[in-house]
Amino acid sequence: MPSSPRIDKGEGFIRAHDLLEELQSDIHRAYETLENDSESQYLRRFVVRATFSFIEACIETIKLEVRSNIRTELFTPDLTDKEKETLGSLHVIGDRRTDKQLPLDANIKRTFRLAAKIWGLDSYQLTTSGEGFVDFLRSKDARNRLTHPRTYYDIQVTDDDMHCHMIAYQWVLGEFSRLFRARVEDIARSLPPKDGKRLLQGSGV
Template identity: 60%
Template sequence: MPGHPRVDAGDGLVRQHELLEQLNEDISSAYIALERDRSSQYLRRCVVRAIFSFIEAIIESIKWELRSSIRAGHFTGQLSAKEQETLGSLHLIGKRNDSFLPLDQNIKRTFSLAAKIWQLEGFRLNTDKDEFRDFQAAKSARNRLTHPKTVYDIEVTDEDMHSHTTAAIWVKTELERLMRARIAALKSEIN
């Protein structure tokens, strides 16, 4: 059974930073375990699952911050229907009205929304290099793994491992770049 926040004990409702820290630790732990037995398909699959949990959490964490910015009145512009669909419901309580987006679309739209809502002039997700193509290859391999039809779909090859590792590094790098741009924009607002 999933845990619930203990607000009466000082827990926050979301704790996104802890979510990302723990999932990043999962990736490190999965790689450490894999180092002891590099041929283990089970451990390779553990790495893949850890990486994609982290990537999905990054996207949702950014969306949480974007929704918070809007609710706090820091963005007064208009969002298109597509942008609203990407962002999901602004409500804190109740049923979320989030629709499913393929992962590559979700990450592109979310980073684009971040640039718009946080007014990050010139920020654009880096999708024109090999790292993004590795991300797409990793996503395809992950999709086969999570929706297997044959035994070969759950095999994680050395090439897949390269793509997954590169995908994790790419997403972390892009998140850091986004956050640096956000901090720079906030500093210029203060000045």
């Protein structure tokens, strides 16, 4: 299996769409497998890891798009120090050694807010007032215990944890889809009506 892009075959450096599609497939397969042995802690932990791989890839995909827009001067915003810290390196792939690792909840809030600012999406605001965000925070705490265990109980994934992980996945996926839908609609409004309609139809919006 390739561990680096085959540029001679037309492969991209990131392949963000393929990345998200593959990670979503992992989540679906993880749940399907878990149905056959719902009490398996091993399989439950696999669901957690697959879920948070997808969540973190969503955040990085947004940053990738924002970095690209700034590099190509499609947008030339005046970024605050906090926003620069959120975005990290403007290279195609950020330098993980120098990019600041933000807590996941802060990373999500700041990344979505920054994308809405860069893209001028006045109609979009991350929804953090409902049950989805609360369950996301609970899910994140359970994931942190799992990945940095201190006791045997830290690696046990409870039924309540599983509920929160499912809601966290649905909440992030929903917000990610809503953000990009708002962006596509905004781009469509800037095009001639016929082209805008074609864009909306092609994107499934």
